[in-house]
Amino acid sequence: MRYIFLILCSALLLISCKEDVKNEGRNYSFYHWSTNFKPTDKTDQLIKHGGTFKEYVRFFDLVIDQNVDKVYPVATVQFEENTRFLATEIVPVIYIRNEVFLHKDGNGNNIQKLALNTADKIKRIQNKHLTGQVAVREIQIDCDWTDSTRDSFFMFLKSLKNQMPGYSISSTLRLHQVKYKDRTGVPPVDKVVLMAYNVGNLGSVEETNSILSNEITAQYLEELDEYPLPFDVALPLFEWGVLYRDGKLKGLLRDLTPGLLESAFAKAEKENSYTATSDSYVNGIFIYKGDHVRVETITKDKLEELAAMIKEAAPSNRDYQTIYYHINTSLTSKFSYDDLSSFAK
Numbered sequence: 001m002r003y004i005f006l007i008l009c010s011a012l013l014l015i016s017c018k019e020d021v022k023n024e025g026r027n028y029s030f031y032h033w034s035t036n037f038k039p040t041d042k043t044d045q046l047i048k049h050g051g052t053f054k055e056y057v058r059f060f061d062l063v064i065d066q067n068v069d070k071v072y073p074v075a076t077v078q079f080e081e082n083t084r085f086l087a088t089e090i091v092p093v094i095y096i097r098n099e100v101f102l103h104k105d106g107n108g109n110n111i112q113k114l115a116l117n118t119a120d121k122i123k124r125i126q127n128k129h130l131t132g133q134v135a136v137r138e139i140q141i142d143c144d145w146t147d148s149t150r151d152s153f154f155m156f157l158k159s160l161k162n163q164m165p166g167y168s169i170s171s172t173l174r175l176h177q178v179k180y181k182d183r184t185g186v187p188p189v190d191k192v193v194l195m196a197y198n199v200g201n202l203g204s205v206e207e208t209n210s211i212l213s214n215e216i217t218a219q220y221l222e223e224l225d226e227y228p229l230p231f232d233v234a235l236p237l238f239e240w241g242v243l244y245r246d247g248k249l250k251g252l253l254r255d256l257t258p259g260l261l262e263s264a265f266a267k268a269e270k271e272n273s274y275t276a277t278s279d280s281y282v283n284g285i286f287i288y289k290g291d292h293v294r295v296e297t298i299t300k301d302k303l304e305e306l307a308a309m310i311k312e313a314a315p316s317n318r319d320y321q322t323i324y325y326h327i328n329t330s331l332t333s334k335f336s337y338d339d340l341s342s343f344a345k
Contacts, residue, residue, distance in 0.1 A: 027051030028344040030327035031093065031234070033058050037079045043327050044086045049337040055087040056140060056323060059125055062096040062118065064103050071105035071114065073121055079129040089135045091170075092122050095142045101149035101156070111152060115159030122164070138168040140193065145177075150185050158188050172234075175199060175220035178227055192229050193323065196310060197236035203249045208271070209296045211236050214305050221313035230318070233310055235343060237324040239297035239331050245288060253282055253293065255330070265293055272296070298331060300339060307343035320345050 029052045032043075037057065047053060060076040100106040106114055126136050139160070145153040161169050173192040177184045199217055200210030241253035241261075264282050265274035276291040307322075314320060322344035324332075 026341045026344050028322040028324060028340055029054045029056060031056045031058070031323060031325045032328060033326040034328040035075050035078055037077055037083060039084060039086065042332075046327055046332060047086045050340070052321065053086065053088040054091065055089075055327070056091045056093050058142075059092040059094055059122060062094065062100050062106075062114075064097065064099060064105075071100050071103055073118075076121075077125065079125075083129065085130075085134045087134060089137065090130060091138045091140050092126065092136065093140045093142055094118060094122070096153075098144055098146060098149055101143075101145065101152035106156070107152050111155045112159045115156050115163050119160060119163035136167070138170055138190075139164060140170045140172070141189075142172040144172075144174055145184070145187075147183065154185065154188055161188075173231065175217060179220045179223050181223065181227065186228055189229070191231060192227075193232045193234050194224075194310075195234045195325075196306060197234070197325070202242065205244045205247050205249075205292060205294075207242075207294070210242065211238070211240075211296045212298055212302055212306065214302060214309060217306060218309060221309060224310070224313040225315045230320075232321040232323055233314075233345070234323045234325050235303065235307060236298050237303075237331050237335070238326060238329040239295070241293045241295050243285070243287070244292040244294070245290075247292075250291070251285060253285060255283055256293075256295065261293075261295070268292070270294075300335065303335075303343055304339075311345060314345075 028050045030043075030046060030050060032055055035058075047055060057077060058075075060073040062071055063074055064070070065072045100114075104110060122139060130136055141157065141160070143149075143153055157169060157171060161167075168190045170191045170193060171187045171189045173187075173194050175194070175196070178194065196217060197211050199220075200207045200213050202210040239256075241256040243250045243253055260282055261274060264276055264278070264280045264287060266277050267273075268275045272295045274293045274295070276287045276289050276293070278289050280287050324340065
């Protein structure tokens with residue numbers, strides 16, 4: 001009997017190990033993009049079921065203040081006093097407008113000063129709110145650099161690395177920067193995060209969905225297996241309304257509920273398109289009668305297809321993490337934890 005008992009225990013242990021192997025790599029993380037870091041039961045559950053207990057938190061943006069013609073940080077994250085953290089690791093994310101690296105403050109000899117100021121602000125936020133509560137091992141820079149800003153941006157990354165020894169530095173990567181890496185360059189970072197969304201023409205009123213187009217994305221994934229840096233992948237988990245006036249882009253309407261749509265707009269002929277029936281305010285934005293709104297969202301089928309395309313295009317011997325953008329959207333409620341796990345690598 002003892003012999004049989006030992007066999008059964010070994011079998012159960014083997015099954016458990018196989019299950020762990022099966023689930024390995026199916027975990028996922030989230031971006032936190034709201035200015036207010038305010039965990040809720042819902043976001044805690046998302047972090048818990050994600051399994052990585054890692055959260056990518058937007059700390060602040062760097063933009064040009066036109067009034068004083070200087071580069072300044074804006075939209076700094078606000079932590080409540082005695083904030084509770086379910087995540088055990090937080091990655092500060094700094095969003096930098098591309099034009100910053102065309103400005104005098106983000107060019108030439110001023111780049112080192114910009115990197116120093118950026119590092120100092122990151123450390124101040126970290127020391128005030130995170131030290132002793134969560135680990136910070138990585139700093140991520142989000143910038144859609146171009147040919148004209150590449151050299152300045154890459155110099156900034158090198159300077160930031162020098163200012164923050166001991167930290168891993170990562171940057172975001174767009175699909176065109178994968179396909180045309182010889183022209184756009186490879187950033188001097190430890191790893192990149194491929195942003196697999198926002199691939200359409202947001203400015204075009206004829207666009208159907210600028211967030212996700214798997215037909216367009218497929219054209220840029222052929223070179224993914226040859227990308228020389230380790231990479232993770234960010235998948236879209238958000239929706240918005242794209243506002244046009246006289247055929248020109250006027251802005252984005254976020255948190256656009258069905259009730260708000262019905263109160264201010266009438267269904268237009270094109271799919272997911274609406275026309276304003278009167279002058280009104282929608283989420284603080286003034287809408288004129290006749291304005292056009294296209295509602296863009298993410299469906300399970302399209303997201304599943306996108307995730308499968310990336311898994312197929314990625315090298316078979318290279319593992320990556322999946323990060324969903326973002327945790328502060330109601331769209332997370334439309335996907336089950338099993339869905340999010342199945343889309344992950």
